[in-house]
Amino acid sequence: MNKLLAITKKELLHYFYSPMAYVVLWAFLLINGFLFYVILSALSKTASPPVSPLSIIFGGSFFFYLLTIVITVVVTMRLGAEERKQGTFETLLTSPISDFEIVMGKFLAAFIFYVVAWLFTLIYVFIVKAYQKDLDFGPIISSYLGTLLLGMFFISIGLFSSMISKNQIVSAVIATLIMTMLLGITFLEFISSGVTREIFHYFDILTIMDNFSKGIVDSRNLIYLLSGTAFFIALSEKSLEARRWQ
Amino acid sequence: MIEAISLTKMYGTKKGVENISFKIDKGEIVGFLGPNGAGKTTTMRLLTGFLYPNDGDAYIERNSIIEKPLIARKYIGYLSENNPLYEDLKVKEYLDFRGRVKGLKGKELKNRIDYVVEKCEIRDVISKLTGSCSKGYRQRIGIADALINDPPILILDEPTQGLDPAQIYHTRELIKSLSVEHTVILSTHILSEVEAICSRVLLIQKGNLIFDGSLEEMKNAFKKNQVLDVTFLCDETKGREILSSIKKIDRFEKLQNEGEGGSSFVIYSLEGEDIREEIFWKCFEERIPILRLNEKKKSLEEAFLKIISEESKEEEIQ
Numbered sequence: 001m002n003k004l005l006a007i008t009k010k011e012l013l014h015y016f017y018s019p020m021a022y023v024v025l026w027a028f029l030l031i032n033g034f035l036f037y038v039i040l041s042a043l044s045k046t047a048s049p050p051v052s053p054l055s056i057i058f059g060g061s062f063f064f065y066l067l068t069i070v071i072t073v074v075v076t077m078r079l080g081a082e083e084r085k086q087g088t089f090e091t092l093l094t095s096p097i098s099d100f101e102i103v104m105g106k107f108l109a110a111f112i113f114y115v116v117a118w119l120f121t122l123i124y125v126f127i128v129k130a131y132q133k134d135l136d137f138g139p140i141i142s143s144y145l146g147t148l149l150l151g152m153f154f155i156s157i158g159l160f161s162s163m164i165s166k167n168q169i170v171s172a173v174i175a176t177l178i179m180t181m182l183l184g185i186t187f188l189e190f191i192s193s194g195v196t197r198e199i200f201h202y203f204d205i206l207t208i209m210d211n212f213s214k215g216i217v218d219s220r221n222l223i224y225l226l227s228g229t230a231f232f233i234a235l236s237e238k239s240l241e242a243r244r245w246q
Numbered sequence: 247m248i249e250a251i252s253l254t255k256m257y258g259t260k261k262g263v264e265n266i267s268f269k270i271d272k273g274e275i276v277g278f279l280g281p282n283g284a285g286k287t288t289t290m291r292l293l294t295g296f297l298y299p300n301d302g303d304a305y306i307e308r309n310s311i312i313e314k315p316l317i318a319r320k321y322i323g324y325l326s327e328n329n330p331l332y333e334d335l336k337v338k339e340y341l342d343f344r345g346r347v348k349g350l351k352g353k354e355l356k357n358r359i360d361y362v363v364e365k366c367e368i369r370d371v372i373s374k375l376t377g378s379c380s381k382g383y384r385q386r387i388g389i390a391d392a393l394i395n396d397p398p399i400l401i402l403d404e405p406t407q408g409l410d411p412a413q414i415y416h417t418r419e420l421i422k423s424l425s426v427e428h429t430v431i432l433s434t435h436i437l438s439e440v441e442a443i444c445s446r447v448l449l450i451q452k453g454n455l456i457f458d459g460s461l462e463e464m465k466n467a468f469k470k471n472q473v474l475d476v477t478f479l480c481d482e483t484k485g486r487e488i489l490s491s492i493k494k495i496d497r498f499e500k501l502q503n504e505g506e507g508g509s510s511f512v513i514y515s516l517e518g519e520d521i522r523e524e525i526f527w528k529c530f531e532e533r534i535p536i537l538r539l540n541e542k543k544k545s546l547e548e549a550f551l552k553i554i555s556e557e558s559k560e561e562e563i564q
Contacts, residue, residue, distance in 0.1 A: 013335060094326070095347045
């Protein structure tokens with residue numbers, strides 16, 4: 001565990017020693033803040049449907065997915081690609097640390113960064129609370145849970161892409177492609193019918209996030225996101241082992 | 247301590263190293279010698295577990311690098327060829343990270359960092375970014391990293407590459423001082439380096455181990471005839487006359503005299519013959535004083551070139 005945390009600490013130092021972390025956080029908060037403002041003003045019109053602004057922030061709009069993809073791709077794209085490019089994999093992989101610890105240490109660093117970014121959005125909850133006395137915290141908690149789980153899933157995808165690329169841009173492209181394809185399952189669900197539709201429905205991230213934002217924590221959704229994360233973490237670990245057999 | 251058994255590594259269809267076996271005992275300083283691209287780095291990467299062999303295995307303190315890699319790697323401090331560092335970390339942060347990755351923590355970690363910083367003389371740059379350190383310092387940071395968990399074995403891949411002469415001298419002195427407590431394996435294509443530091447040589451060419459022995463053995467293995475450098479106090483004709491009368495001499499050449507008078511020759515004996523005594527008695531009979539008689543030692547450089555060229559010839563014949 002000590003070794004794993006050493007990797008996490010090093011990755012966090014990399015984030016905050018470069019302007020990247022600040023630029024990403026700034027952009028993330030700016031876009032999210034603007035979105036919150038737009039949603040709030042739209043919903044304050046008398047004819048608007050009785051929807052909580054927070055459920056739109058979490059998975060209810062295109063921007064949520066855009067932001068999640070961008071932030072997870074940006075925090076993961078250099079994790080493996082940079083080590084490979086600089087040659088530092090050689091010092092890391094010849095140290096007495098397991099491939100799993102290396103992968104998990106990096107995963108944890110990216111996840112911490114992701115959590116920090118979303119923590120700032122708690123302020124919206126307090127703003128809404130100030131105006132809506134009967135605010136139901138159930139859906140809010142489940143929305144945050146869904147956002148964190150989706151983040152874990154996408155970070156594991158980004159991590160894997162970075163592990164197999166020598167270049168950060170290539171890594172970003174691969175990760176974005178995989179994530180977009182997963183989101184595209186919505187369309188497959190839309191055009192199919194019967195059992196296939198059922199299957200696609202199970203993998204549809206938009207439906208999953210919709211459930212979370214309504215306060216529904218479905219074990220099937222949890223299993224999908226968690227097993228997806230475990231799958232890509234395992235692939236990342238295997239990709240390190242594969243390097244040694246090259 | 248270290249035992250490599252038939253290590254073979256292929257890069258696709260290209261051969262990295264083939265069937266390399268050797269054993270290195272505690273306290274030895276071994277030089278991996280060979281031209282560029284011979285397989286020195288590949289062998290080191292196999293020993294450190296960065297690459298796994300296609301065939302064969304290596305044991306570090308009896309731990310297989312494939313079956314018990316984490317234990318095996320714990321015994322090794324490795325300075326890789328290009329010595330990559332995390333350039334945006336400060337030297338202290340870098341050593342702290344490396345120490346933790348190697349399982350150190352708390353007071354022990356702090357003590358080890360202090361020790362390696364003193365030992366490798368990097369106190370001056372401790373708060374600088376590793377990326378802004380000079381090549382000489384970077385190399386010492388790499389060695390400090392290799393030393394941090396006090397491993398019994400140090401594997402250094404071209405430790406003096408790209409350094410200026412003063413830095414080379416300091417790095418060599420550092421390696422020599424480390425060899426008291428550690429078994430050191432270093433690779434180089436600079437022969438004088440091996441001569442300055444190592445007690446044993448492993449010569450690798452085209453992925454094969456072609457020589458394993460001490461420096462003296464390496465020099466002697468290729469010394470077949472005796473080469474003498476002599477100066478007689480007489481004219482050239484007389485000198486030639488004396489040398490022609492000795493049967494064990496294969497050939498000789500006249501040398502330019504360097505202002506010492508007499509005539510100088512370089513003499514090659516027949517294979518396996520020592521002709522020094524005979525030359526002495528012959529000159530004694532002729533009443534010709536010998537001003538100088540010097541046996542030319544084969545340099546390591548010559549031995550190295552000879553081994554490599556002979557190997558290539560054999561290969562061509564096959």
